[in-house]
Amino acid sequence: xxxxxxxxFAAILADGSLVTWGxxxxxxxxxxxxxxxxxxxxxxxxxxxFAAILADxxxxxxGSRLAGGDSTRVRRQLRNVLKxxxxxxxFAAILAxxxxxxxxxxxxxxxxxxxxxxLKNVRQxxxxxxxFAAILxxxxxxxxGxxxxxxxxxxxxxxLWNVQHIYATDRSFAALR
Numbered sequence: 108x109x110x111x112x113x114x115x116f117a118a119i120l121a122d123g124s125l126v127t128w129g130x131x132x133x134x135x136x137x138x139x140x141x142x143x144x145x146x147x148x149x150x151x152x153x154x155x156x157f158a159a160i161l162a163d164x165x166x167x168x169x170g171s172r173l174a175g176g177d178s179t180r181v182r183r184q185l186r187n188v189l190k191x192x193x194x195x196x197x198f199a200a201i202l203a204x205x206x207x208x209x210x211x212x213x214x215x216x217x218x219x220x221x222x223x224x225x226l227k228n229v230r231q232x233x234x235x236x237x238x239f240a241a242i243l244x245x246x247x248x249x250x251x252g253x254x255x256x257x258x259x260x261x262x263x264x265x266x267l268w269n270v271q272h273i274y275a276t277d278r279s280f281a282a283l284r
Contacts (some may be wrong), residue, residue: 110150110157117150117157125150125159126130129167134170143167151191151198152209155256158198164188168210175211184208192232192239196251199239205229207241209251216252233273233280236275240280242274248273248282 109118117128117137123146130134133155137144146162156170166185168174174196178185187203197211199219204262205228211217215237219226230245238252239258248267252258256278260267272283 108150110152112119112152112174113154114157115157115170117152117159119147123147123162127157132171133174134176137169139271140167140169151193153193155199156194156196156198156211158191158193160188160191164203166191168198171196173212173219178210181208181210190232194239195236195272197242197252199232199234199238200231201232205244207232209212209239214253216258218250222249222251228230231273232277235275235279236277238280240268240275240282242273244269246284250280 112134115133115135117127125144125147127137134157147159149160153174155174158168158175164187168178175198188200190200190201196215197217200208204283211221220282222233229241231242235256237256240250240257246269250260257280268284274281
């Protein structure tokens, strides 16, 4: 698997290690975390940072701190991670228990504090450039991030039930029932 930021790449090698190249400050230099990048299963990118899920379902991040490259604040929560999604400057991880952990630029979805209590039993996440939308197992939808890019679904909340899939553009979401 190969993933890219705006101007850097990360590739998972056959032995589970990872190699990076490109702009050093935007994820092209993983030297700071290289010793942790073993048994890599998935790698995901924001515009300027990477997040790798390891075989033990923990996460290693690097790149621009402002774009999700520093997950120190949530490191203890990043256990049993199944999937990671990204906006331009933030990551959202779905855990095995259906909860979500976010980090990165707060206004781009890196801060889910306002909806944290509702982010349970998450089935799927989609992202615009600066917002996230999650479908819960009951078919309802939770959104957060930049309200001008889909981060607020208050106006249509009563229509977001029995949702099967969410589609995203750069600045909006569409829900399929």
